[in-house]
């Protein structure tokens with residue numbers, strides 16, 4: 001029967017994005033890119049959705065599962081893009097931390113200082129990076145440090161704006177440090193590094209996209225169950241679905257400290 005074929009087809013098609021979603025969620029949880037509760041909830045919903053698609057409790061669930069599969073394909077690139085951005089930013093902040101460590105071991109060496117400048121530039125503090133680098137560049141002979149001089153030449157194409165060279169306040173003492181300093185003039189804290197410490201791309205962005213997807217799945221898969229039930233049960237299912245979806249969205253979108261650093 002064509003209905004059965006459609007049901008089977010929809011079931012198989014649903015599993016593909018659902019399986020990709022589930023595997024990615026596990027990877028993101030292991031890498032710490034998504035918080036564990038959100039990841040587990042997403043995983044449970046993914047597996048539940050796959051099961052509903054394979055053995056639809058009611059015929060209506062087959063097209064719904066297919067629709068959710070399409071929604072998953074739409075949502076997935078956004079979620080993945082958010083996770084990649086987060087991973088990359090965290091990597092660059094780690095690199096800055098390492099450059100500062102090296103500078104701490106060899107405060108008089110111009111090379112670690114240039115490395116700090118290079119990482120600051122990558123992280124978007126162009127003006128401060130340029131001022132730090134131009135102070136140490138004369139100590140790095142052109143013929144020996146070709147990479148450094150090449151990077152420096154590339155930086156010359158950066159459009160310069162006054163805001164790039166605005167002072168940056170120290171997180172420890174509040175002193176406003178002009179560009180050119182790797183450490184605070186007043187207290188010696190690594191004020192530029194502190195700007196990025198703990199300011200990693202928050203997990204909340206991925207969580208919000210995931211929550212919207214989970215809420216959609218709960219509504220679409222849960223609500224049709226109400227159709228086969230007596231009125232009391234139907235109302236209970238509808239209320240449970242609405243509450244469940246609202247709770248997931250509330251938990252993901254409520255303001256948090258982590259979100260404030262975005």
Ligand SMILES: [Zn+2]
Nearest residue numbers: 170173184187
């Ligand atoms: Zn300070």
